[in-house]
Amino acid sequence: MSFPNVLTLIIDRRHHSLPAEAIDIARNLVKGAAPVTLSEKEAVDIPFSLSEKGAASIETIRATLAPYKVDTIITKNRGRRKAVLIADMDSTILTGETLDDLATLLGLGDKIAQVTKAAMNGEIDFATSLRERTAFLKNMPEKALEDVYQNLTLNAGAIELVQTMKANGARTALISGGFSWYTKRIAERCGFDENYGNELEIKDGKITGNLIGDILGPESKREHLDRLCEERGIKLKASLTTGDGSNDIPMLKEAGLGLAFHAKPVVRKEIAQQVNFATLRAHLFAQGYPASSFIEA
Structure with missing residues (x-):
């Protein structure tokens, strides 16, 4: 049968x-x-x-x-194995939130964390919240970005997920509502083919508190999903997306398999497929990959 x-x-x-x-x-x-x-x-x-x-x-x-x-x-x-992977960065590929970690280092933790929480729970507009949080960083040294980066931790299974899907022909992208300063480095560590984030303005070795260009938010993530599928010549059902915050909901809903990964309550209400206990390895098992075929970190 x-x-x-x-x-x-x-x-x-x-x-x-x-x-x-x-x-x-x-x-x-x-x-x-x-x-x-x-x-x-x-x-x-x-x-x-x-x-x-x-x-x-x-x-x-x-x-x-x-x-x-x-x-x-x-x-x-x-069609369980997907040809496109788009992953959120903060609290998905990484264990924490880079902007919050940066704020803590600079003594701004409580101020920025409150805005981050409200944004991820969908309580305030994402673009507005990001500009507010970035403004707190005005005149802070660029070196702080590197100090935070040195202490960033990948979630278990991150490299296995990316490398295994790539080895099986998938196109992979790290797309974050955070800063491109971090997405570039994290993408390289994991092996993502592409990465996108918001560009932080830095002048004379200091953060200006401004962002350059348009805000990469919820709809931008979904648009990247559409673009990648079109470029690969595949239907959306052949894609996998994963994320934890409200700004991930549009891409999670549109993908063939959208997984809410240890997600905020507002996301779990919207997205039926969830990983609440396991590591990122779950994304490979969900596609039918046996552990014996994983590309180990």
Whole structure:
């Protein structure tokens, strides 16, 4: 019997093992076939049919398995591997927010963090919030950017995600509402093909508090998605996007597979496919890649 859909179960292997009980529960919820191991005690696929009478929704499955700290992603069996990847940078590829880290270093942490939180939760306009936060940096030394960069940490699985998809022919782009000063360097560390961000104005070794050019915000991310798919000659369903903030919602909704990664509540309300516990490796498992095929960092 052929199954058109796949339910993928993933845990964070650094802290947990995938319980057999959770697999059995998931299989019963979707009336699925025998599980296929993608990574021992970390990830499995359960083939099933969405049309199967009594099959549970992704929301029900996620809520049921949440106590086990198991992420659940549903995809179609056909076309699982994507040809375009667009990833947000702050709190997605990176563990933190570069602008907040910069503010903390400069003693402006509380002021800027409050504006960042409001922006990521969709409470205030993104462009306005970015200009407000950038203005706080006026007259600060350019060296502070480098000091923050030296302490930036990649989220687990970031390099594996980018390199594995590239090795399988995908075009990859890092697109951030943060500063291009950082996207260029992080893209190089991970191996992204392209990177885009907002350009910070720097004169005489100091940050002016201004941005150069148009703001790269929510619609800009979606437009880059459209462009990359058009350039590759693929449909949107062959793309994967990932992000955590409200400015990622348009591209997450439009992609063939949009994954809300450890996302803000406003994003989780809008995006059905979520990674709330596992690492960025989950994005590869969701495409059917077994761990044995990952390009290790």
